[in-house]
Amino acid sequence: MSEQKLTGAQIVIKALKDQGVDIIFGYPGGAVLPIYDALFQQNDLKHVLVRHEQAAVHAAEGYARSTGKVGCVLVTSGPGATNAVTGLLDALCDSIPLVCLSGQVPTHLIGNDAFQEADTTGITRPCTKHNYLVKDVDNLARTLHEAFYVARSGRPGPVLVDIPKDVQFADGTYVPPAEVKHKTYRPQVKAEIARVEEAVELIANAKRPVFYTGGGVINAGPFAAKLLTQFVKTTGFPITSTLMGLGAFPASDNQWLGMVGMHGTYEANLAMYECDVMINIGARFDDRVTGKLSAFSPGSKKIHVDIDPSSINKNVAVDIPIVGDCGAVLEDMLRIWKARAKSPDKAALKEWWGKVEGWRARNCLNYNRTESVIKPQYALERLREALRGKDHYITTEVGQHQMWAAQFLPFDQPNRWMTSGGLGTMGYGLPAAIGAQLAHPDAIVVDVSGEASFLMNMQEIGTAVQYRAPVKIFILNNQYMGMVRQWQELLHGSRYSQSYSEALPDFVKLAEAWGCVGLRATTVAEVDQVIEKMLAVTDRPCIVDIAVDQKENCFPMIPGGKAHNEILFGPDDSPSDATPEDGMVLV
Amino acid sequence: MENAIEKHTIAVLVDNEPGVLARVIGLFSGRGYNIESLTVAEVNNAEHLSRITLVTSGTRMIIEQIKAQLGRLVPVHRVHDLTDEGPSVERELALVKVAGTGDRRIEALRLADIFQAKVVDATLTSFIFELTGTTEQVDDFVGLMGQLGLVEASRTGVVAMSKGPAAF
Numbered sequence: 013m014s015e016q017k018l019t020g021a022q023i024v025i026k027a028l029k030d031q032g033v034d035i036i037f038g039y040p041g042g043a044v045l046p047i048y049d050a051l052f053q054q055n056d057l058k059h060v061l062v063r064h065e066q067a068a069v070h071a072a073e074g075y076a077r078s079t080g081k082v083g084c085v086l087v088t089s090g091p092g093a094t095n096a097v098t099g100l101l102d103a104l105c106d107s108i109p110l111v112c113l114s115g116q117v118p119t120h121l122i123g124n125d126a127f128q129e130a131d132t133t134g135i136t137r138p139c140t141k142h143n144y145l146v147k148d149v150d151n152l153a154r155t156l157h158e159a160f161y162v163a164r165s166g167r168p169g170p171v172l173v174d175i176p177k178d179v180q181f182a183d184g185t186y187v188p189p190a191e192v193k194h195k196t197y198r199p200q201v202k203a204e205i206a207r208v209e210e211a212v213e214l215i216a217n218a219k220r221p222v223f224y225t226g227g228g229v230i231n232a233g234p235f236a237a238k239l240l241t242q243f244v245k246t247t248g249f250p251i252t253s254t255l256m257g258l259g260a261f262p263a264s265d266n267q268w269l270g271m272v273g274m275h276g277t278y279e280a281n282l283a284m285y286e287c288d289v290m291i292n293i294g295a296r297f298d299d300r301v302t303g304k305l306s307a308f309s310p311g312s313k314k315i316h317v318d319i320d321p322s323s324i325n326k327n328v329a330v331d332i333p334i335v336g337d338c339g340a341v342l343e344d345m346l347r348i349w350k351a352r353a354k355s356p357d358k359a360a361l362k363e364w365w366g367k368v369e370g371w372r373a374r375n376c377l378n379y380n381r382t383e384s385v386i387k388p389q390y391a392l393e394r395l396r397e398a399l400r401g402k403d404h405y406i407t408t409e410v411g412q413h414q415m416w417a418a419q420f421l422p423f424d425q426p427n428r429w430m431t432s433g434g435l436g437t438m439g440y441g442l443p444a445a446i447g448a449q450l451a452h453p454d455a456i457v458v459d460v461s462g463e464a465s466f467l468m469n470m471q472e473i474g475t476a477v478q479y480r481a482p483v484k485i486f487i488l489n490n491q492y493m494g495m496v497r498q499w500q501e502l503l504h505g506s507r508y509s510q511s512y513s514e515a516l517p518d519f520v521k522l523a524e525a526w527g528c529v530g531l532r533a534t535t536v537a538e539v540d541q542v543i544e545k546m547l548a549v550t551d552r553p554c555i556v557d558i559a560v561d562q563k564e565n566c567f568p569m570i571p572g573g574k575a576h577n578e579i580l581f582g583p584d585d586s587p588s589d590a591t592p593e594d595g596m597v598l599v
Numbered sequence: 600m601e602n603a604i605e606k607h608t609i610a611v612l613v614d615n616e617p618g619v620l621a622r623v624i625g626l627f628s629g630r631g632y633n634i635e636s637l638t639v640a641e642v643n644n645a646e647h648l649s650r651i652t653l654v655t656s657g658t659r660m661i662i663e664q665i666k667a668q669l670g671r672l673v674p675v676h677r678v679h680d681l682t683d684e685g686p687s688v689e690r691e692l693a694l695v696k697v698a699g700t701g702d703r704r705i706e707a708l709r710l711a712d713i714f715q716a717k718v719v720d721a722t723l724t725s726f727i728f729e730l731t732g733t734t735e736q737v738d739d740f741v742g743l744m745g746q747l748g749l750v751e752a753s754r755t756g757v758v759a760m761s762k763g764p765a766a767f
Contacts, residue, residue, distance in 0.1 A: 134618075134621070137621060137625055138629050142673040145618075167671075196673070196674065196676050321667045322670070325663055326664055
């Protein structure tokens with residue numbers, strides 16, 4: 013059965029099919045021609061030709077995040093592989109399961125500075141969860157199956173397999189996935205029950221509790237999100253989440269406080285600051301969430317559930333560390349909660365909610381509603397209304413528009429929101445939208461974008477057109493690198509060094525040049541019309557240029573090095589004292 | 600207390616595959632941890648396992664982080680903190696070259712005898728001593744030789760093992 017002889021290239025195709033891959037994002041080149049030849053001779057595996065290898069990885073991320081499956085990438089040696097590096101690190105930072113195959117010069121030329129040679133495993137070692145160089149065709153199938161296993165197990169991440177060209181030509185033996193077991197890698201999924209019991213007791217006795225959840229819940233699958241929702245509803249506690257965790261708990265629910273962190277809501281940040289029990293499920297106490305560490309939630313007992321032991325006690329010392337898969341732990345928590353007939357302290361909770369509602373009444377996302385100029389928040393509010401009840405996915409680029417999207421677009425389901433959280437990669441959103449659109453051809457996929465980020469990977473419009481992916485690129489165009497400008501205004505004396513984009517293209521003409529639909533709104537009245545027209549386009553990409561207020565800043569904001577209770581609400585609310593030096597150096 | 604710097608000896612069992620040492624070293628350099636010494640060699644030929652012994656220092660939180668980060672590298676089988684896990688034996692081997700004549704040469708030889716160092720090379724004007732001992736003993740010996748014509752020293756760094764019958 014497993015004694016078939018195939019070429020390395022055929023082994024690659026067969027292994028991908030056996031791993032359930034249906035789409036692979038890639039770009040050909042000399043060192044992967046045998047694999048492209050094998051791709052040509054079959055019809056099951058669809059190859060999507062991107063315009064730049066970085067975009068191949070982001071597209072695979074969009075595919076993976078919107079489906080929960082492992083994304084797959086194919087690039088050539090040298091520049092193909094180095095172009096993929098940003099995407100790989102992006103996937104590592106956001107724990108996205110990917111397998112990236114890269115071509116390599118033939119084994120006898122490795123180390124000789126051959127044409128298009130790069131030390132790909134060396135370069136990508138710190139940018140991947142794991143990587144392999146396959147020098148023997150008989151190890152190829154096993155290595156590929158192992159790569160998929162490592163990518164999706166435990167804390168997911170990108171895995172790269174570097175395949176020299178002679179290995180692609182050589183004849184070897186195929187091994188099916190069922191026969192491959194990794195020697196050592198067995199991440200802990202089930203948590204220590206005693207710890208979970210301890211956590212349940214602490215949760216039941218909490219007076220001012222808050223759930224703080226993250227991407228770990230999304231990665232644990234829709235079932236984990238369901239369990240989270242069930243547990244949060246059972247306890248009646250307030251819940252906030254990181255940028256990565258949006259959608260695990262429905263934003264339309266009254267217990268939802270909005271996002272936490274630097275641009276999170278007042279109520280979420282204050283609840284984190286004043287809580288007595290913090291229940292962290294699948295978040296990692298990232299600096300964008302904690303702000304000033306010494307003043308982070310000073311009075312709380314902290315529970316931390318994470319599948320990665322290295323996330324625990326990394327930034328913040330916790331009282332009850334629980335290593336395990338969020339879904340498995342939530343299942344145990346709910347079971348123990350029910351078995352012990354626990355109920356929350358209703359009186360204390362009522363008082364706590366009273367406080368939280370007081371903070372919520374501050375209406376921190378309010379902005380200056382004006383008819384004279386399109387506020388970016390307004391454009392997103394209108395987009396939100398237009399998308400209500402429709403099957404849709406949102407991706408973003410990086411910057412102000414990303415934070416506004418997180419604040420103003422509600423997510424009631426997991427896997428609907430794709431943004432570059434950890435690495436903060438401008439240019440992520442368009443290719444990610446293409447990946448998500450190809451996985452969900454009938455859904456609406458919107459890339460909420462800024463004009464500067466869009467320019468970073470706009471060549472991918474070509475990919476979207478070629479594969480008839482009707483992605484919507486919703487550009488909040490303020491002609492600035494908005495977040496850079498905001499920091500320059502607040503922290504560098506309004507010296508706008510290099511943050512203004514001269515010579516922007518006419519985005520409508522650009523769209524037309526690609527054969528897409530281009531739309532523009534320059535007045536408040538046009539916003540709804542443009543969104544309506546955008547949603548009506550279903551057979552090709554659509555670029556929407558919304559000319560928004562150039563000077564609008566993203567609030568609330570906790571400046572670097574400040575605590576959660578030192579939040580700024582708006583333009584009139586400049587920092588009371590200058591940002592401390594140790595805060596200035598933070599990014 | 601929490602921020603006191605501790606020195607720990609950590610033993611790591613890894614698959615002996617290409618790049619594994621680079622992963623470990625890259626982890627230390629990338630995350631800004633200290634390596635005071637690091638030794639590595641294959642210890643199980645049949646299963647291609649290598650044992651890395653490393654000595655590192657940091658606050659308690661950093662030491663725990665180092666162990667967790669090592670533990671999540673895919674080719675790592677086991678991570679043991681020998682400093683935390685009860686008594687262990689630590690040894691280093693050093694080759695120490697000393698050049699000189701007359702009284703200094705005689706004194707070097709006498710000290711070598713006291714430290715139970717072996718002479719592994721001798722010329723009329725030099726010795727190479729081989730010394731096995733704890734890091735402190737090697738430090739002391741090299742320090743003394745510094746006054747008696749030390750030319751160079753080469754040290755393996757620490758290898759270590761927990762005491763008692765239990766396997767790693």
